[in-house]
Amino acid sequence: MASKGEKTRSDIIVCAKNLFYQRGYEATSFTDIVNASGFFRGNIYHYFKTKDEILEAVIQQRQTDIRTGLAYWDAQYADPKARLNAFVSMVARSSELTEYGCPIGSLNTELGKERRELQDEARVLFDLFRHWLAQQFVALGYEDKAETMSLHLLGxxxxxxxIAQVYHDADVLKRETQMLAEWVREL
Amino acid sequence: MASKGEKTRSDIIVCAKNLFYQRGYEATSFTDIVNASGFFRGNIYHYFKTKDEILEAVIQQRQTDIRTGLAYWDAQYADPKARLNAFVSMVARSSELTEYGCPIGSLNTELGKERRELQDEARVLFDLFRHWLAQQFVALGYEDKAETMSLHLLGxxxxxxxIAQVYHDADVLKRETQMLAEWVREL
DNA sequence: GTCTATAACTCGATAGAC
DNA sequence: GTCTATCGAGTTATAGAC
Incomplete structure (x- = not known):
């Protein structure tokens, strides 16, 4: 069983993950994390020395989340197209997308400007999907185009x-994901 | 002729526009603008009461830039497809895209999270392109689908x-814009 | 009276001593 | 866990120059 400290640590990470997503990394202050988590300042400092370190832990957590999700899809669906559909469905079903955008995309967009060291870690989140998607394209017989197709789908x-976030519009999200599903179907 | 103050004001806006683009709005401090512009603190406050007000002026400036650009394309190209190609070419040619992403998209992504009042102004930048693109689709005979096609192209x-910014990769930018140009060609 | 220049203030965040 | 120092953010005040 995990120690008490493990739980405290992961509670802090969950709080920070939500705040970074909903407000952005720069816009989230250390105090925001203190208030949202309910822990004391010093307590958080015991686990993380800086805000940057919290972000690194959040990115690690997101990596774990994604690996788990991809493994689930691998177990759930044998057909590569069914797996690609699972990916598209995830986008279509995410109601928070119209509020805060893509958690991975918006994070990379922010960090990619002038926090390149941190973006190097956040980019891994894209790589996880990129490699997994490429595998599906290979399985469909697109060996030599798998990488470019993967980047295309991610894009x-x-x-x-x-667009869904700019217009805070669930309709455009639905319409465009249907078009994307159509693209998968025609492979 | 414009007064001296007019030039100072527009110099401040240009500096802030670049900084907001390259670093993000939250990540840009007032001191950054002071240092980059070379003006004195108080001098900048003579022209703008707050940092938010500087951003509003920057967005206004971007609106003007876009209107000018669209008017130029209207004058330059009579054919709707040629105009759509001009749009796609702009994306393909923007070398800064792989460094800092789309200036309009990244700004909206940031402001859309928790600065909705400001995003309401930044969204206009999208609307300008959206309306103009829709006009071209109407001209091509897609009256009833023009709006959705416009959003699709913008997306x-x-x-x-x-993707180009996440991977800081000019190749993927070139490849994907070629695919987009192909999509326009097949209309 | 507009613009430039300098100074100083408030506030909250980070950090670390106790 | 509390308390305090320090720093930097955004902002305001005001004196001098054109």
Whole structure:
């Protein structure tokens, strides 16, 4: 069983993950995390020395979340197209997308400007999906185009997320993801 | 002729525009603007009461820039497809895209999280392109689908920008914009 | 009276001593 | 866990120059 400290640590990470997503990394203050988590300042400092360190832990957590999700899809669906559909469905079903955009995309967009060291870690979140999607394209017989197709699909999903958030519009999210599902179907 | 103050004001706006683009709005401090512009603190406050007000002026400036650009394309190209190509070419040619992402998209992504009042102004930048693109689709005979096609094209461009910035990769920018140009060609 | 220049204030965040 | 120092953010005040 996990120690008490493990739980405290992961509680802090969950709080920070939500705040970074909903407000952005720069816009989230250390005090915001203190208030939202309910812990005392010094207590949080015991686990993380800086805000940057919290972000690193959040990114680690997101990596774990994604690996778990991809493994679940691997177990759930044998057919590569069914797996690609699972990916598109995830985008279509995410109601928070119209509020805060894609958690991975918006994080990379922010960090990619002038926090490159941190973006190097956040980019891994894209790589996880990228490699997994490429595997599906390979399985469908697109060996030599798998990587470019994977980036294309990721890009389409990101574009949908941006527009859906800009207009805070669930309809455009639905419409565009249907088009993306159509693209998968025609493979 | 414009007064001296007019020039100072527009110099401040240009500096802030670049900084907000390259670093993000939250990540840019007032001191950053002071240092980059070379003006004195108090001098900048003579022209703008708050940092938010500087951003509003920057967005106004971007609106003007876009209107000018669209008017130029209208004058330059009579054919709707040629105009759509001009739009796609702009994306393909923007070398800064792989560094800092789309200036309009990344700004909206940031402001859309928890600065909705400001995003309401930044969204206009999208609307300008959206309306103009829709006009071209109408001219091509897609009256009833013009609006959705416009959002689709904008989304594709945004997705390309995100991926190009995440991987800081000019190749993917080139490849994906070629695909987008192909999509325009097949209309 | 507009613009420039300098100074100083408030506030909250980070950090670390106790 | 509390308390306090320090720093930097955004902002305001005001004196001098054109």
């Amino acid at each position: 389409r999903a990101q574009g949908i997320a941006v | 594709r461009a945004q997705g390309i920008a995100v």
